[in-house]
Amino acid sequence: MGVFVVFLSLLLSLAAAFLFLPKTLRFVGDIAGHYLRRASRTRRELLLARVATEQRQYEADHEASKDKEEDDWEEIEGSMVGSAVNGGKADRDWHGIVAFFHPFCNAGGGGERVLWAAIRATQNRWPEAVCVVYTGDHDVDKAAILQRVKDRFNIHLHPPTVHFLYLTTRHYVLSSTWPRFTLLGQSLGSLIMAYDAFSLLVPDIFIDTMGYAFSVALSSLFFPTVPTGAYVHYPTISTDMLDSLSAGGQGVNAGTGEGARGLAKKLYWRLFAMLYALVGSTIDVVMTNSTWTQSHIKSIWGPYRNRRNKTHAHDIDVVFPPVAVEELEEEIEVSEKSDKNRGPYLLYIAQFRPEKNHQLVLEAFASFLHSNPKLPSYANEQPKLVLIGSVRDSDDATRVYNLRLLAHELNIKDQVEFICDAKWAEMLAWMRKASVGVNSMWNEHFGIGVVEYQAAGLISVVNDSGGPKLDIVVEVEGKPTGFHASTVEEYAEGFRKALSLSREETLAMRYRARKSAQRFTDRGFSEKWLQNMDQLVKLQVSRAGEA
CATH class of the missing domain: 3.40.50.2000 (Glycogen Phosphorylase B;)
Structure with missing residues (x-):
């Protein structure tokens, strides 16, 4: 004391x-x-x-070229009429x-x-x-x-x-x-x-x-x-x-x-x-x-x-x-044709920090697999969980090691893949192939990764709290854009629901999810x-x- x-x-x-x-x-x-x-x-x-x-x-090295990105922002700069001392744009020359x-x-x-x-x-x-x-x-x-x-x-x-x-x-x-x-x-x-x-x-x-x-x-x-x-x-x-x-x-x-x-x-x-x-x-x-x-x-x-x-x-x-909504919409197709290239893959993009609760996802995925789910829309292809996240230090590296051990203990290691410090191109590739996006943090303050899921057309299974619940995975046109869960059992059920939808229902939900994501653009x-x-x-x- x-x-x-x-x-x-x-x-x-x-x-x-x-x-x-x-x-x-x-x-x-x-x-x-x-x-x-x-x-x-x-x-x-x-x-x-x-x-x-x-x-x-820099000017000497780039004299012959002009960065296209400068043009992309002219509209934003011009729209910001402020109250500078001279009454013009708000101190653009500051x-x-x-x-x-x-x-x-x-x-x-x-x-x-x-x-x-x-x-x-x-x-x-x-x-x-x-x-x-x-x-x-x-x-x-x-x-x-x-x-x-x-x-x-x-x-x-x-x-x-x-x-x-x-x-x-x-x-x-x-x-x-x-x-x-x-x-x-x-x-x-x-x-x-x-x-x-x-x-x-x-x-x-x-x-x-x-x-x-x-x-x-x-x-x-x-x-x-x-x-x-x-x-x-x-x-x-x-x-x-x-x-x-x-x-x-x-x-x-x-x-x-x-x-x-x-x-x-x-x-x-x-x-x-x-x-x-x-x-x-x-x-x-x-x-x-x-x-x-x-x-x-x-x-x-x-x-x-x-x-x-x-x-x-x-x-x-x-x-x-x-959130890179515009880029994701450009890079990732959401259509009947592209849907045929998606597998029963669950994607969780999150830093390997304790509060991201990767353990819950692994346990829920194990429960889901051990229930022998029938997934006719995927020709009974085996589900897979992909965990993508950055590793900041030795503590995070140890955490990844322990999560690998847990996957082994749960008898799911062959259907779980860990990808540390992935580059953007690799993340895009997985968002094209995956069907479901996962978030398991309690009271996630916002959830950028969840918006990325939606922009990529993934069906989200997220924690029933915080930003994912209040701001992101909400109804569009009176219909859901994903599923909410709190416990291992609820997550396992969410995975089953997301992967058991018919092709028509799945595609319709993907379109609603993408529409929902348009509220969170870079611009x-x-x-x-x-x-x-x-x-x-x-x-x-x-x-x-x-x-």
């Missing part, structure tokens, strides 16, 4: 500082901010000089530095796709702006990162105006660093990491795209004139998490709120939720990736934001993540992103003029 008392005292102290000592915090913040600006001034000048040098080299706080930028997941699509949109709208990414991926250089972005997401960035600053403190946000009091520990770790970032460079706009709200609050404390933004994929703590502690709850903490230790954990989480709300109130522009996330962020951050920002616009906007994301980014640019211009 000694460690608990220490952390509880720390939580209370942090909350008291936010609530009762704002002037003291501001005084300390001003001193630290002034020091960091001076310390990073030379690096800023060197960075801008490097950008100019790379731009000249040339500041936008910093994206994304310490795991090379992970290759859906959150990273948001980051790169946001940078691409920002580059096309403000071509003179410099986009900097704070990352802890020391093992890869700029060229390798951008090449992976191209291979994994088919997103082409303008190299001269995107740069990476490497953090040495990323280990402070790893769960392994904080085996106890992980929520608070990782949040404190993000403060250390943010200080590391600001010691490298103080940007003109600071945006967190990974969920480290405490880092944004630190930016606001140190640099009041620097506008801040947050794209929230998943609330650090939510009412669902608090409820999960009770008996019968779901998730990795299900049922751990019982007894004296459980009561202490509930108290700890509620105090942390209060601190999280205070931190969220400091952010200028907040975007969420789904209505589920928006609802939770509004319930936690909303009251404090309303109280703190009396005269400030504090709407929390839903900006659906970008739709970019338009919404630029609307919010436009607010940050105008705030920066305004505050710089007042300083």
